[in-house]
Amino acid sequence: MSAVVALVTGGSxxxxxxxxxxxxxxLCPGPKRYLATMRPFGEEAQRRIxxxxxxxxxxxxxxxxxxxxxxGLPISPSDTVLLEDLSNLVANRLFSPQCPEHxxxxxxxxxxxxxxxxxxxxVVSNEITSDGIEYxxxxxxxxxxxGELDRKLARRADLVVEVVCGLPLVLKGExxxxxxx
Amino acid sequence: xxxxVGGAHQGKAAYVKEQTxxxxxxxxxxxxxxxPAVDQFHRICRTLLExxxxxxxxxxxxxxxxxxxxxxxxxxxxxxxPLDPFERRWREETGRALCRLAASAERVERVVCxxxxxxx
Numbered sequence: 568m569s570a571v572v573a574l575v576t577g578g579s580x581x582x583x584x585x586x587x588x589x590x591x592x593x594l595c596p597g598p599k600r601y602l603a604t605m606r607p608f609g610e611e612a613q614r615r616i617x618x619x620x621x622x623x624x625x626x627x628x629x630x631x632x633x634x635x636x637x638x639g640l641p642i643s644p645s646d647t648v649l650l651e652d653l654s655n656l657v658a659n660r661l662f663s664p665q666c667p668e669h670x671x672x673x674x675x676x677x678x679x680x681x682x683x684x685x686x687x688x689x690v691v692s693n694e695i696t697s698d699g700i701e702y703x704x705x706x707x708x709x710x711x712x713x714g715e716l717d718r719k720l721a722r723r724a725d726l727v728v729e730v731v732c733g734l735p736l737v738l739k740g741e742x743x744x745x746x747x748x
Numbered sequence: 749x750x751x752x753v754g755g756a757h758q759g760k761a762a763y764v765k766e767q768t769x770x771x772x773x774x775x776x777x778x779x780x781x782x783x784p785a786v787d788q789f790h791r792i793c794r795t796l797l798e799x800x801x802x803x804x805x806x807x808x809x810x811x812x813x814x815x816x817x818x819x820x821x822x823x824x825x826x827x828x829x830p831l832d833p834f835e836r837r838w839r840e841e842t843g844r845a846l847c848r849l850a851a852s853a854e855r856v857e858r859v860v861c862x863x864x865x866x867x868x
Contacts, residue, residue, distance in 0.1 A: 576861060578826070694860070696755035698827020699790070699839050714757025721861035729860055738863040 568594060568743060572682050573726040576692040576717065582733030585622060587649060587691045590728075592626055593743050594687040595647035601628035602637070602648060604655035619651070634659050637677040647687040653678075653720075654693040657713045662705070671712050675719055682723065692717050694729070749811065749853040750818045752864075753846060759862035760820045761787055767864070772820050777806060781813045789821035793842040797834070803841045807848045821846060823858075 571594055577583035591599055601623060605612055620630070628649065631640060636656070642648060650656075660670055667673050682688045696710050721727045726740035735742060750768070752760050761772045764785060772787035777796055780786045796803050810817065825839045850856045856868035 574861060692861075694755060696757050697823040697825070699822070699824025699835075699842075700827060711757050714755075714759070717757075718759045718762075718862035721863055727861055727863055736865070738860055738865055 568687075571687045571689075571726060571743070572720075572724045573687075573689045573728070573740075574692060574717070574720050574724045575689060575728050575730060576694050577730035578694050581694075581730045583691055583730040584619060584651060586728070586730045586733060586735060587651065587689050588623060588626060588628075590726075590742070591628075591647055591649045591687070591689050594689070596627070598627050598629060599647045599649060600642060600685075601630045602633050602640070602650040603630050604634050604650070604652060604659065606634045606655075606659060635663070636660060636674075637681050640681075642681065642685050644684060644686065646685040648681065648685045648689070650681070650688065650690045652691040652693060653716060654695065654713050657716060658709055661709050661712060671715055674712075675716060678716065678720065679723065690720060690724075692720075749815060749849060750855045750857075751846070751849050751853045752818070752820045752857050752859055753823050754859035755826075756822050758859045760859045763857075763859050763862060763864055764818060764820060768818055770818055772818065777801075780817070781810060783814070783817065785818040785820070787820050789819050789845075790824050790838075790842050793845055794838050797838055797841060803845055804848070807845050811849070811852050815852075819849060 573590060575583050575587040605616060607613060607616055633640060657674065660666060660674060696714060721739065724739065727738040729736040729738055752764055754760050764770060764772055770785035772785040773783065774788055775783050775786050775792065777792050780792055793803055796806055825843045830836050850868065853868060857864040857866050
C-alpha cells in the first residue's frame, strides 16, 4: 500500500481512538509505533492511559511517550505511526513554560517532518470547538492553534475522517479496504 | 442563499473564499441585509438578542432582502446547555435561525478541518 497520511477527528467518546487503531492495523498488520501524548498526571489520566493500553494490546503497537514534542523520536522510514492525540500535544506545548515563540510553526514542522520520515501516519485529533463558549485568551489561543494544525494536516492528508458513534464520515480520500467500519 | 456552518477555527472563511471568490466579513445586523458574504452570523444573532429584537422576524427580512447572501456561522450548540438563560437562549435561537436559513438555502455545507461536507 502506498504511503498514507490520515487525520481522524471526532467528539469525545466518539470511538475515534479505536477506529484509528483499526485503520493503522489495516495499513500495517505487523509492528507499529504508537506515539502517546498524554502526561500521566492524576488518577483520571492514569485510567485513560490504562484503558487505551488495554485496547492496543495484541494489536502490534510499540508505545513511545512523547508528551513534549515529536523531535528526536526513533522513527524509521518503514514505520507505521499512530499519533494520539494532536490536542494533547498542542496543549502540552502551548501551556509549557518553555513554549517557543512560534509554537504553531514548530509543531507543524515537527508534524510534517514525522509524516515525511515514516511510511503511514495516522493522527487522532479532537473536535472541541462547537460549544459557543467564549473562553479565556489562553484557551482561545489553544483552540485557534489546534484548528490551524487540523487544517494544515487535513490539506496534506490523503484521508480525513470524522468518527461519529464509532462510524467513519469520510471528509477526504478513501478508506483503505478491510478497515472495520 | 448559501449557508456554511462548522465549529470555530475550522477554516470556513478560507473555504468560502476558495469556493465562491467572496471574502466574508463581519457585519452589523443591518449591514448583513445587503452584504454578499456575512461572516460569524452567530454574533449577529447575539447582537439582536442583546437588543431584545425578534430573531425570527430578522431571518424573514434577511431571506427577503438578501436572498443571494452567503452566510457563515459557527456551530455553538454542541456543548453542555449553559445555566445562564441568555447563553441558553442564544444557542437555541441561533440553531433555529440556522434551520430556517438552511430550509431556504440552495446549498448548505459543514466545514471540518477546512474540508466541506455538503448537507444540502
